[in-house]
Amino acid sequence: MPELPEVETVRRQLExxxxxxxxxxxxVNTPKITRNDSDFARSLIGLxxxxxxxxxxxxxxxxxxxxxxxLAHLKMTGKFLLNKTPxxxxxxxxxxxxxGDDRELLFNDxxxxxxxxxxxxxxxxxxxxxxxIEPLTxxxxxxxxxxxxxxxxxxxxxxxxxxxxxxxxxxxxxxEVLFHAGVLPIRKSDSVSKEEKKRIFESIxxxxxxxxxxxxxxxxxxxxxxxxxxxxxxxLRVFSRAGQPCLVCGSVVEKTRVAGRGTHFCPKCQS
DNA sequence: CTTTCTGTTAGAAA
DNA sequence: ATTTCTAACAGAAA
Numbered sequence: 682m683p684e685l686p687e688v689e690t691v692r693r694q695l696e697x698x699x700x701x702x703x704x705x706x707x708x709v710n711t712p713k714i715t716r717n718d719s720d721f722a723r724s725l726i727g728l729x730x731x732x733x734x735x736x737x738x739x740x741x742x743x744x745x746x747x748x749x750x751x752l753a754h755l756k757m758t759g760k761f762l763l764n765k766t767p768x769x770x771x772x773x774x775x776x777x778x779x780x781g782d783d784r785e786l787l788f789n790d791x792x793x794x795x796x797x798x799x800x801x802x803x804x805x806x807x808x809x810x811x812x813x814i815e816p817l818t819x820x821x822x823x824x825x826x827x828x829x830x831x832x833x834x835x836x837x838x839x840x841x842x843x844x845x846x847x848x849x850x851x852x853x854x855x856x857e858v859l860f861h862a863g864v865l866p867i868r869k870s871d872s873v874s875k876e877e878k879k880r881i882f883e884s885i886x887x888x889x890x891x892x893x894x895x896x897x898x899x900x901x902x903x904x905x906x907x908x909x910x911x912x913x914x915x916x917l918r919v920f921s922r923a924g925q926p927c928l929v930c931g932s933v934v935e936k937t938r939v940a941g942r943g944t945h946f947c948p949k950c951q952s
Numbered sequence: 953c954t955t956t957c958t959g960t961t962a963g964a965a966a
Numbered sequence: 967a968t969t970t971c972t973a974a975c976a977g978a979a980a
Contacts, residue, residue, distance in 0.1 A: 683959070738960080756960045758976080773976090792975045794960065835969060844961080852959060900959065901978085941971065943958080 683755040685816065685849030686892035687903050687911060688738045691761055694906040695740070695786075696733040698763055702780040703729045711775035714788065716798050724749065724799060725778075737812045737848030741805060750800045752808055753788070758902045759795030762787040791902065813846040816885050817893075826882045830870050837873055837881070838866035839940035850885070853898055853920045856945045858884045860919045865951045866939045891916065919945035 683691070707722035715721040725744070732743040740761075742751035753761070764770060764785040770777070776788040776797050788797050800808070814825050829846040841847060841855045850858065859866050861884035864877050873881070897903060897911030900921065904910065918928055923936035927947040936945050 687959090754960080756974095757958070790975095791977070792958090794974060833968075839969075842960095898959090902959075940969095 683738060683903055684851035684854050685738060686889055687897035688735055688740060688755065689893050690897045690911060691906060692733050692735045692740055695761060698906060699730045699786055700732060701729060704778055705781035706779035708777040714775040714796055716796065718799055721799055736809050736815060737844050739808065748801055750805045751797055752800045753797045754795050756794035758792045759790040760904050761906050762789055762908060763906045812844055812848040815848045816889050823879060823882050827878055834869055834871040836866065836939055837864060837868045837870050838944060840870045842940060852942050854888060856920045857918060858888050860947060860951060861888055863951050866944045866946055919947060
């Protein structure tokens with residue numbers, strides 16, 4: 682579930698909690714999470730976190746060493762948790778950062794798809810360059826958004842899920858955005874009118890903006906760094922509501938498979 | 953018990 | 967070149 686609003690929520694909480702703190706100890710319980718980096722712990726001890734930034738769903742930790750960064754992706758079930766009882770955590774805790782006080786930063790991930798890896802400045806720039814336009818920034822303009830349609834004819838859902846075109850949308854928010862915009866997920870991108878593109882563009886800003894304000898969506902696993910849930914789940918209009926009445930028109934919300942993903946829509950509100 | 957499904961995405965296959 | 971499909975993994979649900 683971590684999509685842009687969830688990752689942004691975590692970013693803000695991490696920035697508040699760990700910037701300026703010196704790493705005194707690092708424990709790697711599951712080497713795969715760090716891409717089997719045998720120097721991971723040793724190279725981080727003594728450094729401090731300077732800034733936490735984000736592009737799409739990727740978290741970027743700047744450290745006090747200009748050449749040392751951490752790149753972290755939550756994938757499906759990853760979480761960063763601030764642990765108030767050092768040494769006590771479950772079997773899904775793969776990396777532990779200690780700061781020499783009574784708080785630890787944990788990376789926890791049931792499915793182990795996520796990662797926390799060390800990167801150089803050039804590797805960070807390489808990673809950034811693979812992302813498309815970032816919503817809620819000055820580069821996210823209608824003009825730039827319209828450009829991603831050029832030369833493409835896949836369905837609109839796959840287009841919006843493509844991180845190299847727009848950064849940060851995932852399965853939940855694409856369904857919600859398309860409902861908000863009144864466009865069916867299966868529509869071929871080259872059939873989407875200029876007016877519809879404008880509605881989708883504005884819906885991305887609206888839906889993501891509100892979701893960030895509400896601390897993201899906790900559907901099953903997503904948690905804030907304090908373990909609490911996001912409340913945008915109460916605002917979902919179609920996602921996970923198959924078989925239930927559309928909150929706008931009362932029609933039954935349907936679920937199909939589009940772009941290989943479970944896809945929810947209202948057959949009356951979207952066309 | 954077995955099978956199916958799940959929020960992501962890199963990489964293979966088409 | 968773009969688009970589609972699958973594997974990576976664990977656990978909940980059917």
